[in-house]
Amino acid sequence: MSIEVSGLNKKFGDFVALDDVNVTIPTGQLTALLGPSGGGKSTLLRIIAGLEKADTGSVSIEGVEATHLPAQKRNVGFVFQHYAVFKHMTVAKNVAFGLEIRKRPKDEIEHRVQELLKLVHLSQFAHRLPSQLSGGQRQRMALARALAVEPSVLLLDEPFGALDAKVRKELRDWLRRLHDDVHVTTVFVTHDQEEAMEVADEIVVINEGRVEQVGSPDQLYDEPANDFVMSFLGEVTHLGGISLRPHDIELEASPQLAGSVEGTVSRMVRIGFEVRLTVLTVDGDEVSVVVTRAHARSHGLQEGSTVWLTPAAGATVVPRMAAAV
Amino acid sequence: MADTLIAPVADEAPPVEERRRSPRVRKTPVTYLLRFIVTAYLFFLVAWPVSLVVTNTFDNGWESIRSLLEDPDMVVALQLSAYVAVWSVLINTVFGVGMSLLLVRYEFPGKRALNALLDLPLSVSPIVVGLALVLVYGGRNGWFGPTLAGWGIDVIFSTPGIIMATTFVALPLMIRELVPVLEEIGIEQEQAAESLGANGLQRFWRITLPSIKWGITYGVVLTLARSLGEFGAVKVVSGNVLGQTRTATLAVEEKYLNFDQQGAYATAFLLAMVSVACIVIVGIIRPKNHN
Numbered sequence: 306m307s308i309e310v311s312g313l314n315k316k317f318g319d320f321v322a323l324d325d326v327n328v329t330i331p332t333g334q335l336t337a338l339l340g341p342s343g344g345g346k347s348t349l350l351r352i353i354a355g356l357e358k359a360d361t362g363s364v365s366i367e368g369v370e371a372t373h374l375p376a377q378k379r380n381v382g383f384v385f386q387h388y389a390v391f392k393h394m395t396v397a398k399n400v401a402f403g404l405e406i407r408k409r410p411k412d413e414i415e416h417r418v419q420e421l422l423k424l425v426h427l428s429q430f431a432h433r434l435p436s437q438l439s440g441g442q443r444q445r446m447a448l449a450r451a452l453a454v455e456p457s458v459l460l461l462d463e464p465f466g467a468l469d470a471k472v473r474k475e476l477r478d479w480l481r482r483l484h485d486d487v488h489v490t491t492v493f494v495t496h497d498q499e500e501a502m503e504v505a506d507e508i509v510v511i512n513e514g515r516v517e518q519v520g521s522p523d524q525l526y527d528e529p530a531n532d533f534v535m536s537f538l539g540e541v542t543h544l545g546g547i548s549l550r551p552h553d554i555e556l557e558a559s560p561q562l563a564g565s566v567e568g569t570v571s572r573m574v575r576i577g578f579e580v581r582l583t584v585l586t587v588d589g590d591e592v593s594v595v596v597t598r599a600h601a602r603s604h605g606l607q608e609g610s611t612v613w614l615t616p617a618a619g620a621t622v623v624p625r626m627a628a629a630v
Numbered sequence: 631m632a633d634t635l636i637a638p639v640a641d642e643a644p645p646v647e648e649r650r651r652s653p654r655v656r657k658t659p660v661t662y663l664l665r666f667i668v669t670a671y672l673f674f675l676v677a678w679p680v681s682l683v684v685t686n687t688f689d690n691g692w693e694s695i696r697s698l699l700e701d702p703d704m705v706v707a708l709q710l711s712a713y714v715a716v717w718s719v720l721i722n723t724v725f726g727v728g729m730s731l732l733l734v735r736y737e738f739p740g741k742r743a744l745n746a747l748l749d750l751p752l753s754v755s756p757i758v759v760g761l762a763l764v765l766v767y768g769g770r771n772g773w774f775g776p777t778l779a780g781w782g783i784d785v786i787f788s789t790p791g792i793i794m795a796t797t798f799v800a801l802p803l804m805i806r807e808l809v810p811v812l813e814e815i816g817i818e819q820e821q822a823a824e825s826l827g828a829n830g831l832q833r834f835w836r837i838t839l840p841s842i843k844w845g846i847t848y849g850v851v852l853t854l855a856r857s858l859g860e861f862g863a864v865k866v867v868s869g870n871v872l873g874q875t876r877t878a879t880l881a882v883e884e885k886y887l888n889f890d891q892q893g894a895y896a897t898a899f900l901l902a903m904v905s906v907a908c909i910v911i912v913g914i915i916r917p918k919n920h921n
Contacts, residue, residue, distance in 0.1 A: 356821050376824045383825040389818035393840040402836075403826035447822075454826055 307332040307458060307490040308353060313362030315348055315514075322348040323359070324514040330458075330492055330507075332367075335484045337505035338494045341537070345514040346494045347462055353492070354383045354460050367457045382451030382489075386463040388443040390435035396446050397422065397431040403454035421449040424483070441472040448480075452487065461493035465500070477504055498538050502526070510534050527621055535623055542593040543625050544586075544614055551581070551595040553620030557613045558604045565613040568592065573601075573608050584612060680902070686891070687899040694896040703873045704881060704893075708900070711878035714789070714864075715857035718796040722853050723846065726804025731838075733805070734812040751801045759798050760866025763791060787869030792877065795863035800856040804849035811845035844916065851912055855905035 308330040315323040322345045330336050338346040351357035353364055355376030363372040371379050391399050397418050404414045422428045425445040427438075435443055444464060451459060464480070465473040481504050484491055495501050501508050502522040510517040510525065510533075518530040529535035532548050542551045545566060555562065568586035575581075580601040582594045592614060596606075606612070616622060687694055698704050732738075733745060751759065767775040767785035778785060785791045819841065823833045839846075861879040868875040876884070878897055886894040 354825055356825065376821070377827045377829055379825075380827070381825055383822065385818050385822060387818060389822040391819055391822070391837060392815075402823065402828075406823075406827045406832060450822075450826070 307367055308492070309365045310349070310353065311363055313349070313352065313364070314360045315345075315352065315357070316360055321514050323352070323362075326362070326511075326514070326516055328509055328516055328519065330490065330509075332490050333488050334506040335481070335491045335493070335504060337501035337508045338492060338511055339498060339501040339505075339508050339537070340496065340511035340517075342496055344496075344512045346496075346511045349511065350460050350462050350492060350494050353458075354381050355379045356383070380454065380457050382454065382456035382459040384444070384447050384451050384459070384461040384464050386466045388435075388440075388447045388467075390443050390447060392435055395432050395434060396427060396438070399435065399446055400449045400453050402450060407454065417453060421453055424452075424486075425449040439472075440468050441476055444468065444476065445479075448483075452489070456489065459489050459491045461491065463494050463496070466495075473500075480504060502538070510537065512537070529621065529623055532623055532625065535621070540593070543590060544592050544616060545588070545590070546625050547616065547622040548625050549616055549620050549622045551593040553617045553622075554592070554594045555615045555617045556582070556584075556594055556596055556600070556604070557615070558606075558610070560613045562613070562615045565615040566590075567611065567613055570606060570608055570610045570612060573606065575601075580606070582606070582612075584614060586614065683895050683898055683902070686895040689892065694892045695900070698893060698896045698900070703876070704897070706873050707876050707878045707881045708897075710789070710792070710876070711858055711901075714792050714796050714877065715854055717793045718800055718857040719850055719853050721793075721797050722800055722804045723850060726801075726808060726849060726853075727842075727846065730805050730808035730812055733809055735817065748802050748805055751799050756795075756799050756860065756862030756864075757866060760795055760863035763795055763798070763863070763867050767791060767794075786867050787871070787875060789875065791867040792864050792875060795867045796857045796860045799860050799863050800853045803852040803856055804846070807849040807852065808842055808845045811842050815841045847912055847916075851905075851908045854908055858901055858904055 308328075310326060310328045310330075313323050313326040315321075324345075326345075326349060328349075338349060340346045348357060352359045353366070355371070355374060355378075359372070363370065365371055366379060366381065376383075391402065394402070400418045400421055401414050404417060409417075418431075419428070422431055425448060427442060427446055427449065430438060430442065430446075435446065438446065444467075448461075448464075465476050468476065477500055480493075493504075502525075505522060507519065507521055508525055509519050512533055518525060518534045520528070525534060526538055529538065532541070535541055535548055540551055541548050542554070543549075544554060555565075557565065560567070566586045566588060568584040568590075570582050571585045571591075572583040573580060575598065578598050580596050580598055582596065582601075584592045584594055586592060594614065604610075604612075729748070733741065764772065764786055766773045767778065769775045769779045769784055769786055772786065775785060783790070785794065819837050820833050823837045828836065859879060861883070864877055865880060865883075868877065868880065870876050870880050870884075878901055882894050882897045882901070885891075885897065
């Protein structure tokens, strides 16, 4: 196991950033720390990197106890949301930095820098200053810089957060492919569940300083441990005593299935091929339901129609929690 | 991917032309009136007096400057001024960088008080600074002076006192120049360097120092100009011993009072030229895209 975090606590004044966090991050995989802003995921990453000190708890990297090791001795690569490029150095110099600090021979550095710039598609920009690069290019340079020292783990703190949507998507795909080539243990922080689901082998969901669930994207989506994980990974509605996804509700114009709940369509919005309904049940629930346009049409649905709702067979459901509304 | 590779370079910054184009303001009589006031104000307060120093210096061509440089006491005074200014710049640079880092990077009790204290040299009269130094380091009655004198170190009426007074007076200039620069660059670059294996000293030399070098340069120019021109505090602590502790600014006053106006103007001109030269040199070597 590449990174082991146990019993980690961290407070900023009165604010509890991490509350007894225990996580094990597997070697060679791409792991996402996913959660809402202010949930403690960046703090966890920075503690792993040694840029922040935990109040209590321990961190070990590749079996080496690292809790009290300064950042410069942990051999981790860190990529910042706002790139943290060395503004006064050329792209090549930026990438060479870690190697120069390690006093590697000149020709080896030169060779390695060329290799890395090729890997991140920046060869033709080697002699430019970072201020002459776009955001996406700067972030790729930062990634090459972090990879140059052959870190035992690569940590990325919201690496695409400052980029526009299109570049973000490109870089996301590119990171996935890069990881398939390089295979360095990688942990990245994101608050974007789509990004995590698309890129990561494993996701650690963190909320209010606690780990809510650890699992593969499919596990998280299909078997959420609780209401929070379920609602964070996608839209959720409540029917009877359970939480489930709006598209996992069967809707009929007459009571055909056992246990179906009667309700009235109070609102109907069509977006492309899907129709979003708000149904007021006789139990007093307000349920969101998503059906296809064809389905809605065949049942002759309109505002005021009476319908019967049933959880679909094989739907992901979790018991509804008191706190979740 | 391909289109981001070949790249809109710098997609964040708007093109230069766009930034320069400011909304056209219609010129009214008020515009011209304001321009006239500003020009007249600067002319009568700055340009005219300074230009008179220059013209008076060169009333007899280079004669006044030559006679100045042939007077051994004057040469000593100029050398002393330069010596003191260099020391003041050195001391203020080292402590200014350290103090600025302390103020920007660390939280500690009394930080606000320290911050306020740093402006003191700008707000009190240099004469007060001089008197305060005499009270502490005065060789006979000072608080600490007799002890130092016992060790054979004279501060007041001697070069160390002049350096101290000058350093004190110019102290805030470097710090006020560096603090905003340090605040702007933040600590992420240093953290990146740290994660790449750089220790504290390497981070300082390779990251922090290059990032603030222009701030330091301006700080040095301001400190140098201020140190060369310091008069009040130096007058109190120097004792004005001809050929020993008389600086160039003190010489200007003395010459003026002794009706050697030509000499006073020439000395003043030399002092002013050094400062102007510094500013011009920095203006030339400074990179164009620096902001």
